Amino acid sequence: MGQPYDLVVIGAGSGGVRAARMAATYGAKVAILEEYRVGGTCVIRGCVPKKLFVYASRFADMFEVAESFGWQVDAKFDWPTLVANKDKEIARLEAAYVANLEKAGVEIIRDRGIVTGPNSVHLVKAGRDLDTRFILVATGGHAGKPDIPGAELGITSNEAFNLEALPHSILIEGAGYIGLEFATIFAGLGVKTTVIYRGDRILRGFDEDVRTGVDAGMQERGIKFIYETTIRTMRKFGDDIEVTFSDDVVAPFGAVMFATGRQPNVANFGLEALGVRLTPMGAIAVDEYSRTNLPSIYAVGDVTGRANLTPVAIREGAAFAETVFNDNPTAVDLSLVATAVFAEPEAATIGLTEVEAATHGDIDIYLTRFRPMINTLSLKSQRMMLKLITLADGGKVIGCHIVGPGAAEMIQLVAVPMAMGASKADFDRAIAVHPTAAEELVTFKAPTYRYRNGAKL
Numbered sequence: 297m298g299q300p301y302d303l304v305v306i307g308a309g310s311g312g313v314r315a316a317r318m319a320a321t322y323g324a325k326v327a328i329l330e331e332y333r334v335g336g337t338c339v340i341r342g343c344v345p346k347k348l349f350v351y352a353s354r355f356a357d358m359f360e361v362a363e364s365f366g367w368q369v370d371a372k373f374d375w376p377t378l379v380a381n382k383d384k385e386i387a388r389l390e391a392a393y394v395a396n397l398e399k400a401g402v403e404i405i406r407d408r409g410i411v412t413g414p415n416s417v418h419l420v421k422a423g424r425d426l427d428t429r430f431i432l433v434a435t436g437g438h439a440g441k442p443d444i445p446g447a448e449l450g451i452t453s454n455e456a457f458n459l460e461a462l463p464h465s466i467l468i469e470g471a472g473y474i475g476l477e478f479a480t481i482f483a484g485l486g487v488k489t490t491v492i493y494r495g496d497r498i499l500r501g502f503d504e505d506v507r508t509g510v511d512a513g514m515q516e517r518g519i520k521f522i523y524e525t526t527i528r529t530m531r532k533f534g535d536d537i538e539v540t541f542s543d544d545v546v547a548p549f550g551a552v553m554f555a556t557g558r559q560p561n562v563a564n565f566g567l568e569a570l571g572v573r574l575t576p577m578g579a580i581a582v583d584e585y586s587r588t589n590l591p592s593i594y595a596v597g598d599v600t601g602r603a604n605l606t607p608v609a610i611r612e613g614a615a616f617a618e619t620v621f622n623d624n625p626t627a628v629d630l631s632l633v634a635t636a637v638f639a640e641p642e643a644a645t646i647g648l649t650e651v652e653a654a655t656h657g658d659i660d661i662y663l664t665r666f667r668p669m670i671n672t673l674s675l676k677s678q679r680m681m682l683k684l685i686t687l688a689d690g691g692k693v694i695g696c697h698i699v700g701p702g703a704a705e706m707i708q709l710v711a712v713p714m715a716m717g718a719s720k721a722d723f724d725r726a727i728a729v730h731p732t733a734a735e736e737l738v739t740f741k742a743p744t745y746r747y748r749n750g751a752k753l
Contacts, residue, residue: 498511680701
């Protein structure tokens with residue numbers, strides 16, 4: 297057996313790649329194991345292809361308003377072209393990931409790794425073992441299907457990127473990030489789209505004004521929502537899939553997609569047999585430095601179930617490398633994480649919701665709704681929403697929520713002053729850029745309403 301490794305990373309997604317590269321630059325001998333493709337969910341079958349498809353779906357909205365600006369548009373869409381171009385871009389990104397790992401001196405091993413001890417990993421295909429000082433599990437998560445009759449007829453986000461042809465209609469179960477983003481994609485590409493959700497409103501956990509704003513905007517776009525209902529059974533019905541709902545309604549759809557959440561990839565990696573502790577939700581339990589209950593084994597990213605976002609996984613991977621290989625103990629602060637839903641309308645948020653903030657004492661709410669300027673020459677009535685939540689009387693900004701064009705780009709910049717503890721007065725000192733939607737965030741004159749002693753005024 298060769299010289300032991302300092303680090304073996306299982307999983308070449310965003311978190312694993314960042315950790316491997318940084319550890320190697322700090323002088324560690326590193327191997328990264330990947331049984332599929334380098335890049336992980338985000339690059340291969342998640343954030344990147346999804347955003348490309350969202351861009352494609354939004355052209356229909358642009359064409360709709362184009363005539364009000366004097367354009368005559370006669371356009372047609374070709375699904376195979378989009379899929380082929382998406383594949384080219386993913387291949388380019390994967391090659392870049394590989395090149396960056398190799399440049400840093402990381403050994404890439406295309407194999408499945410099974411943890412067989414605190415300092416050993418078995419390669420399944422190669423049939424050999426690796427000795428290592430540390431093991432980092434960065435295996436991510438996977439999309440699942442419900443345990444119902446006929447579930448095998450449905451697809452998940454994995455298959456949605458490579459359909460041979462667009463269905464004439466689709467039913468999407470789930471109303472979180474993934475469900476709404478794919479509803480946006482399919483509807484924008486001309487597919488009759490229905491979303492079914494067991495709850496009473498989309499985007500559970502988001503601010504109520506975000507939830508209602510996105511719901512209204514998507515319905516205006518022609519997407520149908522069925523609430524407080526689930527899929528009971530599915531069966532083949534000619535070329536379609538016949539769905540029986542929990543309320544006994546039966547209807548056919550061209551395709552059915554499940555977007556009911558993702559589960560951490562912990563099975564069949566030897567973790568439980570070794571005694572690695574899991575959370576009640578089945579994720580790997582770690583401390584603030586991403587260390588498991590076994591001191592030589594760490595985990596980052598979606599497999600830990602902390603915050604299933606690519607930038608979080610990257611930050612956790614970097615913090616791990618700093619802690620273990622640069623003698624710089626680094627914990628990732630997850631108390632203030634910006635996030636975006638690339639639906640149509642787009643939504644983005646950071647900090648506390650109004651309901652959460654109202655439990656923290658006296659607060660002020662600044663809220664505005666208006667038609668985005670691009671729609672003002674047309675008949676489109678969809679509105680933007682911008683909302684600031686501050687401590688009372690011009691105090692610290694503790695929440696920001698945006699619905700409408702450019703929401704994600706805006707929230708990224710809002711995250712900077714909020715991370716610095718900015719107050720409403722700090723926002724007010726910024727001179728507005730006109731005409732923009734974002735200027736509303738720095739021109740609020742007075743609270744729209746307040747909470748005092750827990751009561752809304």
